Amino acid sequence: MSHLYRTVIGLEVHVQLKTATKLFCRCRTDFGASPNTQVCPVCLGLPGSLPVLNDTAIRYALRAGIGLHSEIARFTKWDRKNYFYPDLPKGYQTSQFDLPICGPGYLEIESLDDTGAPCPKKIRILRAHLEEDAGKSLHDEVAGKADxxxxxxxxxxxxxxxxxxxxxxxxEDAKNYLVEMRLLMMYLGITDGNMQEGSLRADANVNLHIQRDGKWVATPIVEIKNLNSFRSVERAIQYESQRQYEQFLADGKTIGEAPKQTRGWDDDAGVTEMQREKEDSADYRYFPCPDLVPVLISDADIAREQPAAAITPRSARENLVGSLGLRPADAEILIQQGRETVEYFLAVVKAGATPKRAIAWMLQDVLRILNDRAISVAEFPIPASALALILIAIEKGTLDTARGREVFAKLLDAPEQAVEALIQAHGVVAVDAGELESLCRELLNENPDVIAKVKSGNAKAISALIGQARKKNKNADPRQVQETCLQLIETSY
Incomplete structure (x- = not known):
């Protein structure tokens, strides 16, 4: 017997903040250091050690709250979340329970409506709170030792x-949410977003609402732990939805009739596996941390983080597509490269280049160099103002595209050169009007088929003559050749 059902999903995203030191001590947070070399009495939980709060972590949390349109707490405190695990040396995690630093907010994603058409969707944020990470358990790392x-x-x-x-x-919505969340956090500059290194992980809470006897009933909630890739999130939820549906068909149990579960995701096998029954908050025996004072947050603290949250992926889309007229697909490619790349593009446009020509060069030339050289846009040798001068010269006809790329290549190799002098040295030499007309008549006489196509309404056919014109006279301006040929066809042929 089949039933109509819908999947209900909530995500808990754990964002590792890219602070230089840990949350409550001066130990480094560098990835890849030798095991147990970035530790001290505080993070080892040794008796008598006392935590000291990292101010940068508070600033980053405020910035995230602004980016998520969250209510920012003016008073927040620290709590101890008590549980045992071998890589939790203190026997508790310092976290935030009832007074988190960020309250309700939202993240907007692209989804599909009931007809399958793309539409924006706001996913509500319940809260965002700061906490310290646990250590790492390495299971069966040495061959032959089950340790x-x-x-x-x-x-x-x-x-x-x-x-x-x-x-x-x-x-799919869950994956899109995680993709957008990661991009936002990277734009805000609070994480490197490297999921392979554990900088961003997710737990998915999944259950089904199933129609039975004309009423909707809910299956027990399952939490799938430590999903560290977009593909894992999507596959795990797909598998778990089907598993819960089959379980419901088998036993008919609904929420409250069976305990919540925590399950792990086996990416190789493509299945979720039972780990334990899910704890409730009472099981953690939360209580205020006696070693840390509450944090008071002022309007000035929030205002200080506003500039760093000025450009988000969503605001970039609105600007690039809505204000500058870029195609959504082109804008998205640029946005996915990161905030610095978007800012570089905007600087090129602000310096006078047209958005259409600037995005073409960004996607075809600039990104190619960044990929080939494995560098960031911050390391790109050509300043935005210099690239803008090249594009303006092409727009004016001072340079053609081929010569513009020659100037571009020379600046790549020697960025200290004056771009104005390079443009002048490579600029198109003006061709005498009579010489240009003679050239165009010669081209038309040699290509009667082009004349026929233009007369039949295909004006674009004239572009076939541009390359021939450059072979006959390297200084021939393509735009002038095109205009002169069209005028001659209209008046003389």
Whole structure:
């Protein structure tokens, strides 16, 4: 017997903040250090050690709250979340329970409406709170030894846990949400977003609402832990939705009739596996941390982070597509490269280049160089103002595209050169009007088929003559050749 059902999903995203030191001590947070070399009495939980709060972590959390349109708490405190795990040396995690730093907000994603058409969708954010990360358990790392080794370098690293409301309705929406969340956090400059290194992880809370006897009933909620790729999030939710549906057909149990579960995702096998029954908040025995004072947040603290949150992926789309008229696909390619690349493009346009020509050069030339040289746009040798001068010269006809690329190549190799002098040296030499007309008549006489196509209404056919014109006279301006040929066809042929 089949039933109509819908999937209900909430995501908990753990964002590792790119602070230089840990949340409550001066230990470094560098990835890849030798095991247990970035530790001290505080993050080892040794008796008598006391935590000291990292101010940058607070600033980053405020910035994230602004980017997520969240309510920012003016008073927030620290709590101890008590549980045992081998890589949690203190026996508790310092976190935030009832007074998180960020309250309700939202993240807008692209989804599909009931007809399958693309549409924006706001996913509500319940809260975002700061906490320290646990260490790392390395299971069966040595061949032939069924052991577990503990690396505490990560213990105490600052995390921002962002908890959504259960507003997601498909595995694809969940993936899109995680993609957009990662991009936003990177634009805000608070994480490197490297999922392979654990800088961003997600837990998915999944259950089904199933129609039975004309009423909607809910299956028990399952939390799928530590999903560290977009593909894993999508596949795990798809599998778990089907598993829960089959389980419901088998036993008919609904929420409250069976305990919540925590399940792990086996990416190789493509299945979720039972780990334990899910704890409730009472099981963690939360209580205020006696070693840390509450944090008071002022309007000035929030205002200080506003400039860093000025450009987000959403605002960039609105500007690039809505204001500058870029095609959405082109704008998205640029946006996915990161905030610095968008800012470089905007600087090129602000310096006088047209958006249409600037985006063509960004996608075809600038990004190619960044990929070939494995550099960031901050390391790109040609300043935005210099690239703008090249594009303006092409727009005016002072340079043709081929010579513009010659100037571009010379600046790449020697960026200290004066771009104005290079443009002048490579600029198109004006061709005498009589010489140009003679050239165009020669081309038309040699290409009667082009004349026929133009007369039949295909004016674009004239472009076939541009390359021939350059072979006969390298100084021939393509635009002037095109205009002169069209005028001659209209008056003389």
């Amino acid at each position: 577990t080794r503990i690396d505490l370098n990560r213990a105490g690293t600052p995390l921002l846990e962002i908890v959504s409301e259960p507003d997601l309705r498909s595995a």
